[in-house]
Amino acid sequence: MRSLALWFYLVVMLSAPRLVVAERSDTTVARVEAKPAVSQPVVFPDMETRLGIAGVGFVVLGGLAALLNAKRRRADVKAGIV
Amino acid sequence: MEALEQTPQKLYQWLDERIPLTPVVEFLSCKTVPRQKHSFWYLFGGLTLFFFVVQVVTGILLALYYKPTPELAHESVRKIINEVPHGWLIRSIHSWAANLMIASLFIHMFSVFFLRAYRKPRELMWLSGVLLMFLVFGFGFTGYLLPWDTTAYFATLIGTEVPKTLPIIGDWGVSLLKGEEEVGSETLTRMYIIHVTILPLLTVFIISFHVLLSQLLGSSVPIGTAEKKPSIPFFPNFLLRDFIAWTFGACVLLVVAVLKPWELGPVADPYASAPVGIKPEWYFLPLYQSLRMVPATILGVSGELIVNLMVVVLSIGWFLIPFVDVQANKGVRSRLFTVIGLGVALYLIITIFLAYAT
Numbered sequence: 001m002r003s004l005a006l007w008f009y010l011v012v013m014l015s016a017p018r019l020v021v022a023e024r025s026d027t028t029v030a031r032v033e034a035k036p037a038v039s040q041p042v043v044f045p046d047m048e049t050r051l052g053i054a055g056v057g058f059v060v061l062g063g064l065a066a067l068l069n070a071k072r073r074r075a076d077v078k079a080g081i082v
Numbered sequence: 083m084e085a086l087e088q089t090p091q092k093l094y095q096w097l098d099e100r101i102p103l104t105p106v107v108e109f110l111s112c113k114t115v116p117r118q119k120h121s122f123w124y125l126f127g128g129l130t131l132f133f134f135v136v137q138v139v140t141g142i143l144l145a146l147y148y149k150p151t152p153e154l155a156h157e158s159v160r161k162i163i164n165e166v167p168h169g170w171l172i173r174s175i176h177s178w179a180a181n182l183m184i185a186s187l188f189i190h191m192f193s194v195f196f197l198r199a200y201r202k203p204r205e206l207m208w209l210s211g212v213l214l215m216f217l218v219f220g221f222g223f224t225g226y227l228l229p230w231d232t233t234a235y236f237a238t239l240i241g242t243e244v245p246k247t248l249p250i251i252g253d254w255g256v257s258l259l260k261g262e263e264e265v266g267s268e269t270l271t272r273m274y275i276i277h278v279t280i281l282p283l284l285t286v287f288i289i290s291f292h293v294l295l296s297q298l299l300g301s302s303v304p305i306g307t308a309e310k311k312p313s314i315p316f317f318p319n320f321l322l323r324d325f326i327a328w329t330f331g332a333c334v335l336l337v338v339a340v341l342k343p344w345e346l347g348p349v350a351d352p353y354a355s356a357p358v359g360i361k362p363e364w365y366f367l368p369l370y371q372s373l374r375m376v377p378a379t380i381l382g383v384s385g386e387l388i389v390n391l392m393v394v395v396l397s398i399g400w401f402l403i404p405f406v407d408v409q410a411n412k413g414v415r416s417r418l419f420t421v422i423g424l425g426v427a428l429y430l431i432i433t434i435f436l437a438y439a440t
Contacts, residue, residue, distance in 0.1 A: 042170075042345070045170070050340045051341070053171070054340040057337070057340065065329040072323060072326065075318050075322060076319055079312075079314070079319055
């Protein structure tokens with residue numbers, strides 16, 4: 001239970017600030033609102049970066065699934081479910 | 083160190099003196115889930131709920147930057163993707179989780195149907211579940227317009243024309259939704275308000291009712307299926323199984339959201355013509371394909387009107403399944419309803435396939 005709580009704490013503390021706060025100023029907002037509606041291209045990170053993110057996510061979530069499964073096995077043995 | 087270890091117990095005692103937690107904890111401690119060969123299907127309800135929670139969290143993060151006006155909507159979404167840290171990922175997760183939620187919802191609904199889990203005393207769970215399905219479709223429809231790109235604009239323009247053929251409520255319903263003659267500023271504002279306030283409030287209320295019933299009534303054992311002994315305790319054994327399923331769901335979501343990020347088309351131009359081959363999202367394709375397949379008129383009656391009336395009648399019929407399938411309440415699995423369920427599922431799959439293929 002403690003290892004799970006520590007895991008969640010680390011993930012939340014490392015990712016939360018970057019998700020909520022964007023680095024922008026009021027002048028940027030004013031410039032955006034003054035512009036006419038023009039199609040600008042959207043740019044995603046390159047495939048290598050995305051593969052890295054997917055890989056890290058896969059490993060982290062896979063680790064979490066393994067932790068939970070180990071806990072489930074212990075709980076099943078304790079409850080007499082074979 | 084000892085004080086730190088005792089903190090959770092002290093916190094529980096403090097809360098229990100102010101909110102009666104002990105009866106709830108005792109109830110959950112005694113609750114069990116039947117073990118039988120179809121127990122796997124019990125996980126999809128919780129998985130749908132998990133994807134809904136992901137929608138709420140990512141939706142709130144997107145709403146911090148989104149601007150619901152035709153002049154700024156597209157640019158604000160572009161900024162979310164290009165300039166907000168991880169904005170592209172949050173938006174991609176939000177869009178993909180919507181699709182995965184609907185897929186999981188369909189699996190959950192059809193598994194409940196085929197296992198006859200809607201029979202007495204779970205009729206209200208079925209009714210609230212089907213209502214939730216329509217609310218989720220509402221989320222999909224209203225959210226689709228918000229990026230204000232070409233596809234979103236014309237898909238909404240076409241989508242809001244379809245219900246007009248319904249007698250009495252058609253014109254009134256569409257004008258309520260659009261707020262003006264054409265899809266414009268009023269429409270975007272209304273779709274945004276419906277998407278972020280009205281639908282979430284209704285959905286949270288009905289989900290709470292649905293989950294409460296599921297806790298009070300427990301899981302149904304399919305007709306004619308032997309229950310293995312012993313049953314699984316809900317806490318912590320079945321809940322851990324739920325968490326494992328949610329982790330797999332999160333993994334699938336993250337991988338598709340990262341490897342296939344949700345695109346943003348060019349900004350909508352109301353004066354341009356609709357793009358060739360424009361199609362709605364896959365969960366609206368059965369209706370779209372049905373409208374394409376039906377002739378313009380059948381015996382002098384508009385084909386579109388016939389399809390709309392069929393949808394209304396079939397939806398009402400689907401709602402009333404627990405009350406129509408009287409054999410299920412007697413513990414008999416009716417072959418007719420199995421055929422009906424298979425027919426509906428196959429029709430949905432085939433029309434989705436045809437819509438993509440043609």
